[in-house]
Amino acid sequence: MTVFEKTDRFLRNLYETAFYFAVMAVKENFRNYVGRAGTVGAPKPSVVILGNGPSLAEDLPRLIARGEHTAKDVMAVNYFALDERFGTVRPAYYVLSDPMFFRDSVCRDRVAELYRTLAEKVTWPMNLYVQYYNPERFDYRAALPNPNIRIVRFHTQVYRGFRGVEFWLYRHGLGSANFGTVVQVCEYVALLLGYKTLELYGVDHTLLDGLCVDDANRLCRADRHYYDAGPRAPQPIYMKVPHVPYTMSVYLAEVAELFRGHEVLRDYAASLGARIVNRTRGSMIDAYERGAE
Numbered sequence: 001m002t003v004f005e006k007t008d009r010f011l012r013n014l015y016e017t018a019f020y021f022a023v024m025a026v027k028e029n030f031r032n033y034v035g036r037a038g039t040v041g042a043p044k045p046s047v048v049i050l051g052n053g054p055s056l057a058e059d060l061p062r063l064i065a066r067g068e069h070t071a072k073d074v075m076a077v078n079y080f081a082l083d084e085r086f087g088t089v090r091p092a093y094y095v096l097s098d099p100m101f102f103r104d105s106v107c108r109d110r111v112a113e114l115y116r117t118l119a120e121k122v123t124w125p126m127n128l129y130v131q132y133y134n135p136e137r138f139d140y141r142a143a144l145p146n147p148n149i150r151i152v153r154f155h156t157q158v159y160r161g162f163r164g165v166e167f168w169l170y171r172h173g174l175g176s177a178n179f180g181t182v183v184q185v186c187e188y189v190a191l192l193l194g195y196k197t198l199e200l201y202g203v204d205h206t207l208l209d210g211l212c213v214d215d216a217n218r219l220c221r222a223d224r225h226y227y228d229a230g231p232r233a234p235q236p237i238y239m240k241v242p243h244v245p246y247t248m249s250v251y252l253a254e255v256a257e258l259f260r261g262h263e264v265l266r267d268y269a270a271s272l273g274a275r276i277v278n279r280t281r282g283s284m285i286d287a288y289e290r291g292a293e
Contacts, residue, residue: 016161023157024174028132032173034192037152040073040092040125046197047073047093049186050080055280056202056226063201064088072199075190077182079110081117094118095129095189097182102131102138106243115143122148129189131156154189163267170268179261180254181205187265187276196274199291202226205284207255210234219246262287 001009024030048068050056063069064085075093080086100107101114118128125148130140132153140151156178159166169175170188177188183203190198210222212234220234237246266287269276277291 013161016159017165020157020159020161024155028155028157030174033132033153033155034129034189035173037127037150039193040127043193043195044071044073046199047075047190047193047195048199048201049075049183049190049203050077050089050091051181051183051200051202051204051280052078052080052225053202053204053206053280053283054224054226055204055282059201059279059281060085060089060226073195075186077186079114081114081121086117087121090124091126092124093127093129093186093189095182095186097129097131097178097185099131102134102140103136118149119144119146122146124148126150127152129154129185133157154185166264167268167271171272177261177265179264180258181261184258184261184265187269191265191269191272191274196272198269198274198276200276200278200283200285200288201280203278203280203283203285205258206282207258207284211251213248219248219251259285259287 048063050060069089073093074089074091075095076086076089076091077095078098080089080091081094096102099105101111105111127150128140128144129152133156144151155174155176158176158178159169166175170177170192173192175188177184181203183200187198187200204224206224207221212220214220214234214236218236220236222232222234223237224232237251238244239246262285266276276288278285278288279291
């Protein structure tokens with residue numbers, strides 16, 4: 001790297017640092033909500049993180065049959081509470097990161113169903129992690145009048161400057177792993193809580209499979225989840241908030257940032273002496289060590 005390139009990188013990192021702290025001072029704050037809330041009871045040796053990928057349809061029954069949901073702590077995401085096995089798994093941690101969970105969107109009816117289910121079915125202590133950034137002032141407590149659920153906020157402003165500063169922010173609960181998927185927020189929360197082994201299921205990340213452009217010039221793909229009844233035909237891809245179609249360039253840029261985020265989290269975990277083990281068969285994530293399911 002030339003002197004010019006080093007200087008350019010230093011100045012860019014300096015700008016990113018100043019920008020980050022300015023945004024945090026105005027938009028959020030400097031409180032470590034996740035660290036203050038702590039774990040739900042005494043932490044178990046490892047935490048299992050359940051994504052939404054199609055592979056979870058086969059892995060979840062095996063995980064339950066082996067009793068891993070009781071031997072390890074479990075962290076679930078998004079619509080998992082609507083699964084009939086939610087009451088069996090009884091996750092200690094639950095993460096909602098997508099803007100559709102706190103802003104009005106076309107998914108409003110299903111989101112309302114999710115909150116009703118959480119409010120009615122959670123009979124055990126649970127930490128529910130939600131974004132600090134809440135521009136529409138959504139009232140989580142009004143939606144979840146359940147004393148068993150502790151609502152914990154996490155920061156969402158991503159820092160892209162000096163690596164040393166980035167990891168310092170992570171350790172103090174001030175960073176954000178909001179790179180593009182809720183699973184990354186789960187990993188960040190689990191590491192902040194002190195877990196040394198994180199096991200990932202349902203993180204297929206087959207985000208480029210079946211990608212195509214239809215005759216109306218709309219970017220399409222078959223978005224699949226473990227709870228889908230069967231194969232889905234490719235459909236136009238829309239951002240959830242605002243509900244506008246993706247272009248190829250925007251979509252690929254977001255996918256690239258998502259995978260870069262996994263590399264950042266891999267390095268951060270290593271700096272803590274922790275392991276992230278990807279137990280998802282066929283996963284497209286190449287950042288973590290693989291573990292046989």
